[in-house]
Amino acid sequence: MTMNASVPGALSAAPSAFSYVADPAVAYIAANDFDRPTLVISRAKVAAQYDELSAGLGQAHIHYAVKSNPAPEVIRTLVRKGSGFDCASRGEIELCLAQGAKPSDISFGNTIKRAADIAFAHSVGITLFAADCEAELEKIARHAPGARVYIRLIVENSLADWPLSRKFGCAESLLPSLLDLARDLGLVAYGLSFHVGSQTRKPEFWIPVLDQVAPLWHAARAAGHDLQLLNIGGGFPAYYGQSIEAPRRYAASVVRAVAARFGSVPHLMAEPGRGLVAEAGHIAAEVLLVSRKSADDLHRWVYLDIGRFSGLAETEGEAIRYQLTTPHDGEETGPCVLAGPSCDSVDILYEKRPVQLPVSLRDGDKVMIRCCGAYTSSYSSVGFNGFPPLDVIVL
Amino acid sequence: MTMNASVPGALSAAPSAFSYVADPAVAYIAANDFDRPTLVISRAKVAAQYDELSAGLGQAHIHYAVKSNPAPEVIRTLVRKGSGFDCASRGEIELCLAQGAKPSDISFGNTIKRAADIAFAHSVGITLFAADCEAELEKIARHAPGARVYIRLIVENSLADWPLSRKFGCAESLLPSLLDLARDLGLVAYGLSFHVGSQTRKPEFWIPVLDQVAPLWHAARAAGHDLQLLNIGGGFPAYYGQSIEAPRRYAASVVRAVAARFGSVPHLMAEPGRGLVAEAGHIAAEVLLVSRKSADDLHRWVYLDIGRFSGLAETEGEAIRYQLTTPHDGEETGPCVLAGPSCDSVDILYEKRPVQLPVSLRDGDKVMIRCCGAYTSSYSSVGFNGFPPLDVIVL
The missing domain is CATH 3.20.20.10 (Alanine racemase)
Structure with missing residues (x-):
C-alpha cells in the first residue's frame, strides 16, 4: 500500500505515548496487503x-x-x-x-x-x-x-x-x-x-x-x-x-x-x-465505496470493509471515535458519513458528527484505523452478512 | 426442564400463524437441557x-x-x-x-x-x-x-x-x-x-x-x-x-x-x-441472576446467559422485543430490567420499557426466548467476554 508509515501530520497530534515512528504495527500495515480487515497488534x-x-x-x-x-x-x-x-x-x-x-x-x-x-x-x-x-x-x-x-x-x-x-x-x-x-x-x-x-x-x-x-x-x-x-x-x-x-x-x-x-x-x-x-493495535481496512445520495448531498458517504458488526462495535452512539490514516492525508478534506459494509442500516459508524476525509478518497483505497487494540476483535460477529470475523495478527 | 410445551397462556396471545402446540423447536427445548444458549430452529x-x-x-x-x-x-x-x-x-x-x-x-x-x-x-x-x-x-x-x-x-x-x-x-x-x-x-x-x-x-x-x-x-x-x-x-x-x-x-x-x-x-x-x-426458531436460555440494586429498587434486574453480544443484537434501542416463556408463567409478575451476561454496560436488553416477569423467577431457571430464528446466530460475537457464540441446532 502507498501509505507513509511516518505520517507526520498525525504524529504532531498524538501524545508522547503514541509514536507512529516506532510502531511495529504501523510499519507492518504499511508494508503488507490484506484481503480482509485485519487487526495488527504489537x-x-x-x-x-x-x-x-x-x-x-x-x-x-x-x-x-x-x-x-x-x-x-x-x-x-x-x-x-x-x-x-x-x-x-x-x-x-x-x-x-x-x-x-x-x-x-x-x-x-x-x-x-x-x-x-x-x-x-x-x-x-x-x-x-x-x-x-x-x-x-x-x-x-x-x-x-x-x-x-x-x-x-x-x-x-x-x-x-x-x-x-x-x-x-x-x-x-x-x-x-x-x-x-x-x-x-x-x-x-x-x-x-x-x-x-x-x-x-x-x-x-x-x-x-x-x-x-x-x-x-x-x-x-x-x-x-x-x-x-x-x-x-x-x-x-x-x-x-x-x-x-x-x-x-x-x-x-x-x-x-x-x-x-x-x-x-x-x-x-x-x-x-x-x-x-488499545494503542498497541491498528486495523488495516479498505474503502469499498464513496458516494453521494443526491447531486446536492452535503456529505459524501464512505463505506469501509469493516463496520459495527465486524469489529467496530464501540462506535455505537458514536462513543469511541477512531482516527483514520489514508493515502491522501494532507490533501483537501470534506465531511463524510462513515459506514460499514453490511446490509444492515444501523451499521453506520459516524453520521451525527461526520468525519473529515480527503476529497480524493476512492473505493479500493487502503486505510488504517488507529488505536484499535481494545474491544474490536472480540466484539466481531461470527460472520454477519457472510463477512468473516476480524482477522488478528500479533507481532 | 420444567416448562410446559403447550404454554396455554402464550398460545392465546399468538396469531394463528404461530402455534406452540405443533412447534418442533418448542418441544425440543422443553425436552432437553442446554449448557449454553442455543437457538433451535425447525x-x-x-x-x-x-x-x-x-x-x-x-x-x-x-x-x-x-x-x-x-x-x-x-x-x-x-x-x-x-x-x-x-x-x-x-x-x-x-x-x-x-x-x-x-x-x-x-x-x-x-x-x-x-x-x-x-x-x-x-x-x-x-x-x-x-x-x-x-x-x-x-x-x-x-x-x-x-x-x-x-x-x-x-x-x-x-x-x-x-x-x-x-x-x-x-x-x-x-x-x-x-x-x-x-x-x-x-x-x-x-x-x-x-x-x-x-x-x-x-x-x-x-x-x-x-x-x-x-x-x-x-x-x-x-x-x-x-x-x-x-x-x-x-x-x-x-x-x-x-x-x-x-x-x-x-x-x-x-x-x-x-x-x-x-x-x-x-x-x-x-x-x-x-x-x-424468525418464528421457526427459539432460544433456550437460562437466568443467571436476579437482584435489586437497593432495598427500595422498583425493578428487579434479571440477567440472562445471552445478551446483545451473543445473539440478541436487535434489542439495540429496545427495537425488537422478544417474548419470554418461563417455568413460572401464570404466576404473579413484576417489572424487570433484562440484561445480558457480559461485563459490558451496554449489554442491557430492556430497561426503558421494563418487562413483566414472574416474581418467583430465580437464577438457574430455564427460559425460552421466542421467535428468534432471524438476526440472532449470525449477529453473535466470536466470543466476547469469553462466552462462546450462540449455538444452533437445526431440526
Whole structure:
C-alpha cells in the first residue's frame, strides 16, 4: 500500500505515548496487503505500555481486563510481565490458565456468573470473586466455599467517554448488609470495587468517584470488616484523537488521589484493558465505496470493509471515535458519513458528527484505523452478512 | 426442564400463524437441557412459512435474505422449495452455491461490494446486482460486464419497527442519471428496488412507499428504460408479541397494492428474511441472576446467559422485543430490567420499557426466548467476554 508509515501530520497530534515512528504495527500495515480487515497488534507495545502503567501505579497490581483483547499472545506477554487477570467467564479463565497464568493471579470479576462456572473456578484454585447482590453471594458460598469476595458499588457522576450504566454494582445503602451476609455465609468479605467508566480521559475525573467510595471503605472497616482489597477497576484511557496524559503520569495521579482518601490499602488493584492494549493495535481496512445520495448531498458517504458488526462495535452512539490514516492525508478534506459494509442500516459508524476525509478518497483505497487494540476483535460477529470475523495478527 | 410445551397462556396471545402446540423447536427445548444458549430452529416451520408467503405473493418470486439466518440446513431447505437468494457478500454466495442454489437464483443485493467479490460473483455466473451510485455501477461494469443491475431507492416515511437509515439507496432525483449511466456502461438497466423497513407490521404501511416509487417506475419506462424487475425488498413481519396478519394474507395485500400502482411487472421479487425464519426458531436460555440494586429498587434486574453480544443484537434501542416463556408463567409478575451476561454496560436488553416477569423467577431457571430464528446466530460475537457464540441446532 502507498501509505507513509511516518505520517507526520498525525504524529504532531498524538501524545508522547503514541509514536507512529516506532510502531511495529504501523510499519507492518504499511508494508503488507490484506484481503480482509485485519487487526495488527504489537506485543512490544503492549509490554511497554504495561511497564508505563505499572511504574505509575506503584504498589497497585494490574489485573488486565481480558475481555478487551483475549489474543493468546497478548495474555502470554502479560503473564511474563507479572500481570494479574480480570476474567469475565470460564472461557477467559481457561484462556489465561492455558497461557501460564497462576490461579492466584486471576480474579473472577463478573458480577453475573453461571453457578457451574463458579464451581469450575473454585476447582482450579481461583479464590477471588466479585459480587453485587445477595443471590450472587449465595451462589459463591455454595460453589466456592470460603472464597474471598469484593463488593462492587454503583458510582455516580461518571465523566467517562463510555460511561457505565447501572448494570453492575449495588447502591451504597446495600453495602453493609452484603458485607455482613458474605461473612455470615462463610466467605471472606475481602474488599470493594468500583469503575469510573471506560475511557475516563482525565485523572481529575476520578475525584468525585473516589470521594463517594472512600467514606464507605472507612465505614465498613469501622463496622468490623477487615477489608484488604480496593479494586479501582479500569477507565484508563487510550488515544482516540483527543489529548490524554501519558499513562505513567495518569496512573500516578490516580494512585495519589486514592492514597489521599483511603490511606494505606493492603491490596490495591487496577484493571486496565483499553488503557493497556488499545494503542498497541491498528486495523488495516479498505474503502469499498464513496458516494453521494443526491447531486446536492452535503456529505459524501464512505463505506469501509469493516463496520459495527465486524469489529467496530464501540462506535455505537458514536462513543469511541477512531482516527483514520489514508493515502491522501494532507490533501483537501470534506465531511463524510462513515459506514460499514453490511446490509444492515444501523451499521453506520459516524453520521451525527461526520468525519473529515480527503476529497480524493476512492473505493479500493487502503486505510488504517488507529488505536484499535481494545474491544474490536472480540466484539466481531461470527460472520454477519457472510463477512468473516476480524482477522488478528500479533507481532 | 420444567416448562410446559403447550404454554396455554402464550398460545392465546399468538396469531394463528404461530402455534406452540405443533412447534418442533418448542418441544425440543422443553425436552432437553442446554449448557449454553442455543437457538433451535425447525426446517419444517421454515418450509411451511415459505409455502404461506409464496401462496400470498403469487407471481412474485422469493429471494430469501440469507443474512437473517445463514444456517446451511435452512438454505438447503429453501433451495428444495425453489427459493431464490439475496446475498450480501461472497461468503453468502459461496454458502448458497454449496447448498445447491443455481447462480441464476442468486442476486448480489448489497449496494456496497468489494470489487473482487463482484468479479467472483461474475465468474460463477451471477448476473444480477444492486447499485445505488455511480461508483458502484462503474465497479460492476468493470468486473461483471453486461450484468443486469437494479437501482435501489431511498424511501421515506417508514412505519417499520426497525426503520432503515439512509445508508442504502439513492434519492429519486438521482435515478434517471443512474439508469442512463448503467446503459452507457454496457450494463442492463434491469429494474428498481426499495425497502419499506424491517418488521413492517401492517400491509397498509407499504402504501406511502409504493406511492413514492410507482411514479419513478413509470417515468423510467417512459424515458426508454425497459425495466423488467421490481424488487420490493423485505419488511415482512414476525410475531414478537404484537398482533400481525397471517403471512399469506399479508403478502397478498402487499402484492395487490403493488399491482394497483405498477400494473403488470415482468419480474416481481420479494426478499423476506425475518418474515420467513424468525418464528421457526427459539432460544433456550437460562437466568443467571436476579437482584435489586437497593432495598427500595422498583425493578428487579434479571440477567440472562445471552445478551446483545451473543445473539440478541436487535434489542439495540429496545427495537425488537422478544417474548419470554418461563417455568413460572401464570404466576404473579413484576417489572424487570433484562440484561445480558457480559461485563459490558451496554449489554442491557430492556430497561426503558421494563418487562413483566414472574416474581418467583430465580437464577438457574430455564427460559425460552421466542421467535428468534432471524438476526440472532449470525449477529453473535466470536466470543466476547469469553462466552462462546450462540449455538444452533437445526431440526
